[in-house]
Structure formats: C-alpha cells, structure tokens
Amino acid sequence: xxxxxxxxxxxxxxxxxxxxxxxxxxxxxxxxxxxxxxxxxxxxxxxxxxxxxxxxxxxxxxxxxxxxxxxxxxxxxxxxxxxxxxxxxxxxxxxxxxxxxxxxxxxxxxxxxxxxxxxxxxxxxxxxxxxxxxxxxxxxxxxxxxxxxxxxxxxxxxxxxxxxxxxxxxxxxxxxxxxxxxxxxxxxxxxxxxxxxxxxxxxxxxxxxxxxxxxxxxxxxxxxxxxxxxxxxxxxxxxxxxxxxxxxxxxxxxxxxxxxxxxxxxxxxxxxxxxxxxxxxxxxxxxxxxxxxxxxxxxxxxxxxxxxxxxxxxxxxxxxxxxxxxxxxxxxxxxxxxxxxxxxxxxxxxxxxxxxxxxxxxxxxxxxxxxxxxxxxxxxxxxxxxxxxxxxxxxxxxxxxxxxxxxxxxxxxxxxxxxxxxxxxxxxxxxxxxxxxxxxxxxxxxxxxxxxxxxxxxxxxxxxxxxxxxxxxxxxxxxxxxxxxxxxxxxx
Numbered sequence: 001x002x003x004x005x006x007x008x009x010x011x012x013x014x015x016x017x018x019x020x021x022x023x024x025x026x027x028x029x030x031x032x033x034x035x036x037x038x039x040x041x042x043x044x045x046x047x048x049x050x051x052x053x054x055x056x057x058x059x060x061x062x063x064x065x066x067x068x069x070x071x072x073x074x075x076x077x078x079x080x081x082x083x084x085x086x087x088x089x090x091x092x093x094x095x096x097x098x099x100x101x102x103x104x105x106x107x108x109x110x111x112x113x114x115x116x117x118x119x120x121x122x123x124x125x126x127x128x129x130x131x132x133x134x135x136x137x138x139x140x141x142x143x144x145x146x147x148x149x150x151x152x153x154x155x156x157x158x159x160x161x162x163x164x165x166x167x168x169x170x171x172x173x174x175x176x177x178x179x180x181x182x183x184x185x186x187x188x189x190x191x192x193x194x195x196x197x198x199x200x201x202x203x204x205x206x207x208x209x210x211x212x213x214x215x216x217x218x219x220x221x222x223x224x225x226x227x228x229x230x231x232x233x234x235x236x237x238x239x240x241x242x243x244x245x246x247x248x249x250x251x252x253x254x255x256x257x258x259x260x261x262x263x264x265x266x267x268x269x270x271x272x273x274x275x276x277x278x279x280x281x282x283x284x285x286x287x288x289x290x291x292x293x294x295x296x297x298x299x300x301x302x303x304x305x306x307x308x309x310x311x312x313x314x315x316x317x318x319x320x321x322x323x324x325x326x327x328x329x330x331x332x333x334x335x336x337x338x339x340x341x342x343x344x345x346x347x348x349x350x351x352x353x354x355x356x357x358x359x360x361x362x363x364x365x366x367x368x369x370x371x372x373x374x375x376x377x378x379x380x381x382x383x384x385x386x387x388x389x390x391x392x393x394x395x396x397x398x399x400x401x402x403x404x405x406x407x408x409x410x411x412x413x414x415x416x417x418x419x420x421x422x423x424x425x426x427x428x429x430x431x432x433x434x435x436x437x438x439x440x441x442x443x444x445x446x447x448x449x450x451x452x453x454x455x456x457x458x459x460x461x462x463x464x465x466x467x468x469x470x471x472x473x474x475x476x477x478x479x480x481x482x483x484x485x486x487x488x489x490x491x492x
Contacts, residue, residue, distance in 0.1 A: 004029040009073055009172040009226040010253075016062055016072045023055035023062070023072030026172075027116055030074045034118065034170050039490040042165040044079055044137045045087045046119035054116040061114065070233055071114030076171035078162050079120040080127055081107050081217075082206040086117075090208040091135040092125045094353025095334040104206025105238045106175060106217045113233045118171050122161030125355045126325065127179055127210040130427040132160025132186070133418050134357040142190060142411050143168040143486035147452040150489070153411040156186030162220045163190040167486055173221040173230050177207060179214045180313050181407075181431025184443035187220055188406035188456025191445040191484060193473070194220045195227040198464045199438035200245035202231075203238035211320035212243075214313075214435040224444065224474045228252035231466060247464060255467045256474045261295030263472060266399035270306040271430060273408070280405045280455065283447050287403055287457045290479035291472070301399060303391040306433055308384045313432040314425060315368050315381035321358075322365030328353065360421065389437040396462050401472045404430050406456035410449040430458060440466050442473045446480040454484070 004026050007015065015021045031048050051074065058072035082088050082100040089095040103111070111117075124134040131154035132140040140160040142153040144167070155164040159176035163186035166174050176183045178196035187194025195218045202217040209215060219230035232253065237246040267288060272281070288298055330336035330349030337348035354362070368377035395402065408429055417424045434441040440463070443456040457476055461469030 005033050005169040007172070008222050009229055012073050012172050013070065013229070017067070019062065023058040023116060024052065026072065027051050027055040027074045027118070030118055030171060037168050037170055037490050040141045040143060040164050040168055041138055042122055042140055042161045042168065042170055043076070043119045044089070044091060044122045044161070047086055047117055050086070051116050051118050058114050058116060068113035069229070070110060072116060073114070073172050074116040074118045075110060076118050076121045076162060076165045076174040077107060078123050078159055078175050078177060080123060080177050080208045081175055082208070083107055083117065083120065086120065088120065088208070089136070090126050091123050091137055092353065092355065092358065093136045093335055094328045094349065098334050100206070102206060105203035105240065106207065106234050109236060110175070110233055115233070121165055121174060124158035124160070125358050126208065126321070127158035127177055127182055128321065128357050128361055129157040130181070130185060130424050131417065132157040133414060134355055136355060139414050140164050141414070143490070144190060144411060144453055145487070145489060152414045153453070154189065154414055156189035156411065158182040159186045159220060163187055163192050163194070166190070166192045166220050166222060168488070173219055173226050175217060175234070176220045177215055177217050178435065179210050180317060180435050181428045183218045183220060184431050184441055184456070184458055185407050185427060187443040188445070189411040189454065191454030191482065191486070192220050192222060193224055193227045193445070194218070194443045195231060196434065196441045197231060197235065197466055198440045200243050201235050201440070201464065201466065203236070203241040203244045205238055205241040209324040211317040212324060213320060214317060216435070224470060224477045225253060225256060227442065228256060228470050245464070250467050252467060252470055255471055258471055259295065260291065260472055260475045263296040263401065263468070264399040265291050265296045265298045265472070266301035266395050266402045267298060268303045268306065268395070268402055268404060269300050270303050271404045273429065277409060279449055280408060283455050283457065284403070284405050287446060287476060290476060291403065294475045294479065296475075299399065301395040301402070303395060303433070305384060305387045305391050309388055309433045309436060310425065310429055312381045312384045312388065313428070313436060314364070315377050316385060316436070318361040318365030319369050319378050320365070322362045322369065325358070325362055385436050388433055392437045392439060400462070400468055402460040404458045404460065406430060406443040406458040410451065410453035410455055434460055439463060440469050442469055444473050444476045444480070445482040446476060447482070448484060
C-alpha cells in the first residue's frame with residue numbers, strides 16, 4: 001500500500017496545502033489501490049480519467065495558493081448520488097445506462113470545495129439492504145476477515161461500497177446515505193466512522209430516493225475529524241429541496257477540541273435487548289467508563305417506544321419506497337423491456353429491472369398503503385413514529401447525547417442471512433429509531449470482537465446539534481485508541 005493512501009483526509013488536505021504532495025500523485029496512488037482491490041467489488045464505475053483531470057485542475061489552484069476546503073482530496077461517491085454525465089444506477093438493473101444531465105447538491109458542494117471523484121461506489125439496490133448483497137453488480141466484500149478464516153464477510157449495507165472503500169484505503173473518504181442505519185451499521189462492520197446528520201442538514205436533491213422522510217446523506221471516514229470536515233462541505237441549505245433546513249453550517253472541526261467535561265450522557269435502558277452478545281454489552285460498558293473518565297455525567301434514560309421501532313420502520317420505509325419507485329417504468333430512462341402493449345411493457349420492465357429485495361419491499365409498501373389496510377398499518381405506524389420522536393425529546397431534556405451499541409453483532413458471512421429477511425432486518429435494531437425521529441447519529445469504532453472483527457459504539461444527538469455529537473464521538477475515539485486495520489488479503 002502506498003504511504004500516500006495511508007493519509008487521513010485531514011492529513012492529505014494539509015499536505016496538499018503545504019505543497020508536500022500533489023493531487024495528481026495522491027489520486028494516482030488511489031487509482032492503483034482501486035485496481036489491486038478489484039476482489040472487494042467496492043467500485044462499480046471507476047472514473048480514472050475524470051479523476052486525473054480534476055486532480056490536475058486542483059494542482060493548478062494549489063500552486064497559485066488557491067483552492068477550497070477539500071482541494072485535491074480524492075473521494076468515493078455512493079452510486080445513489082447523481083453525478084453529471086457519469087453512470088448512476090443506484091446499483092439496479094432498471095437504471096441501466098442512466099447518465100444524469102445534472103449533479104446532486106451534495107456532490108456539487110464537494111466539487112465546489114475542490115474534491116476529486118475517484119468513481120461510483122457499490123451499494124444495496126436502491127439502498128435496500130443491510131449487507132450490500134442486493135446490488136445488481138454483486139456483493140461487496142468486507143476487507144476484514146475473522147481470525148484464522150478466509151470466509152468472505154459482508155461490509156454492512158446499504159453503503160457497503162463506501163465503508164469497504166474507506167476501510168481498504170481506496171479513497172480518502174466516501175459519501176453515503178442512511179435510511180435506517182445504512183451509514184452507521186457499515187461503519188461498525190468495517191472499523192470506520194459513519195455519521196448520519198440530522199434530517200434536513202444535507203440536501204436530498206439529486207440523490208436517488210428510497211424513503212423520502214428517512215433518507216439522509218452523510219460521510220463515512222477513517223476518523224471523527226475527517227467526518228467533521230466532510231460534513232462541513234456536504235451540508236447546507238438547498239432551495240431545490242423542500243426538506244432542506246436553512247440554518248448556518250458550523251465549523252465542526254474547530255469544535256472537536258472543546259472536550260466533554262460536564263456533558264450529560266444518557267444510556268437508554270431499552271437498548272439492553274434479550275440475547276445481546278456479551279462482547280457488545282461489554283463494549284457498551286467500556287464506552288460508558290470512557291465518557292465518565294473524560295468528565296461526562298452518565299445517567300440511565302428511558303425510550304419506552306423503542307420496542308416498536310423496527311416494525312414501524314418496516315411499514316413506513318416500504319410504503320415510501322413503493323411510492324418513490326413507481327416512477328421507474330421504462331418510458332423515460334433506464335431499462336426498457338418491450339411488451340405487446342404499454343401495460344405489459346411496464347410489467348416486463350419492472351419484473352426484469354428490480355431485484356428480489358426491492359420487489360419484496362415494493363409489495364410490502366403497496367400492501368400497507370392499500371384500501372382497508374392503510375389505517376391498520378401505515379397510519380398506526382405514523383402515530384407510533386410520533387411517540388418514538390417524543391421519547392427522544394423527553395430524554396434530551398435531561399441529557400445532551402445518548403450512547404448505545406451500533407449493531408447487535410460484528411460482520412457476518414456473505415450468504416449467512418440472505419435467506420432470512422427478518423434476521424437481516426434485525427441488524428437495524430439500534431439504528432432505525434434515529435431515522436424515525438430525524439436525529440443525528442454517529443458510529444465510532446471502539447474495539448474488536450473475539451474473532452478479531454471491528455465493533456462500533458453509536459452516539460445519538462439532539463436535532464441539528466452535530467457539534468456536540470462530534471465532540472462526544474471524538475472523546476470515544478481518543479479513549480478507545482482504535483488503530484487496527486484490515487490485512488490486505490486481496491493482494492495475494
């Protein structure tokens with residue numbers, strides 16, 4: 001591995017500004033790593049030529065003493081973000097050949113700040129999945145392996161390409177999206193940092209929609225500082241997105257060093273679920289002690305409607321997915337499978353274009369929105385969602401952040417849960433509440449399992465208080481001292 005690709009985003013940014021390295025050198029090093037790491041299947045559309053053009057332009061700016069906050073830093077972009085004139089498929093067959101004539105607001109913000117695009121990253125089809133096994137392009141492989149085993153593991157989902165690429169040093173950082181844990185769970189599985197901002201902090205315009213009231217863009221990075229830097233560029237008000245909130249974007253990086261003395265941390269008692277692995281519980285306990293040692297006050301809080309979060313999520317999300325995916329009909333863009341008339345063309349296109357998990361969720365969503373079932377399922381779920389949000393409001397009247405595990409286990413093997421959708425859905429048990437309430441959450445690598453795999457701790461913050469969230473995450477990171485890396489077995 002090149003020494004250049006070992007640099008964190010912050011270190012690369014500083015080295016570029018000091019002219020110690022060039023963006024062309026750094027980008028070239030990442031492109032070589034991407035080629036070598038083909039067995040991971042992290043990238044679905046590498047953009048080497050475009051990357052080198054962008055790097056050259058950055059070098060010219062840097063030579064003149066100009067450039068933005070991310071000038072010359074190479075990033076990976078999840079294939080859910082529309083990128084102008086670059087193939088964007090949401091890793092679905094139904095979007096074959098789609099090259100958007102526009103740029104998503106988040107990626108436009110990154111290019112405005114000088115970032116370089118290495119390529120589009122693999123994800124679960126339309127972001128529907130917890131393991132990155134539903135992609136039309138095949139599963140992403142986790143760079144990590146169990147001790148003494150060569151079993152291929154999942155990198156988490158849906159942002160598995162993003163988490164694997166960051167963990168394997170195939171980009172300085174990556175964009176991702178989180179609908180029910182799709183940033184935080186993959187981060188926990190790969191020993192990376194995953195930040196899901198408050199709903200409305202980052203524009204959703206130009207991001208292929210899954211569930212519009214839950215989706216939020218965020219970064220996956222190597223450490224908390226890098227997450228703070230990425231969020232500073234990704235966030236901001238966008239008039240094109242009615243759910244985007246018009247409030248100033250703080251200097252998140254500057255706030256990291258303020259410490260957490262006097263911070264009130266809540267421990268939700270409902271997150272101690274039956275059958276929780278001992279190593280997850282022990283990690284959580286260690287996290288509590290770390291925060292106490294850093295000067296925080298810790299107290300138990302109650303989120304009584306947590307037990308209803310998963311069923312609520314798996315009613316709301318499929319309902320919105322069935323509505324959002326109705327637009328994919330083979331008429332205007334993407335795949336078209338002809339039939340004897342327009343109705344059969346619609347049917348053939350959708351039957352061939354959508355994968356099994358997407359079909360499952362579209363059918364679930366159509367069912368809960370149908371006449372006779374709307375009140376029994378969808379309306380009731382929305383009422384419960386309100387109660388879940390209220391639980392958080394009451395908890396945050398007493399504390400500043402909450403500490404929980406990120407996922408109920410370490411990464412599992414490819415194929416181990418794919419025949420059991422319910423078991424797969426349970427992977428989101430600690431994360432979906434945050435999306436239902438629109439809150440910010442972050443996963444920080446905090447230790448290794450008995451099998452030598454990364455485990456993450458999750459912090460949940462108040463609405464639009466990512467500053468405090470990142471400060472607490474930084475304290476966890478410093479206390480945990482997590483420096484383990486995956487061995488580059490794919491080079492063998």
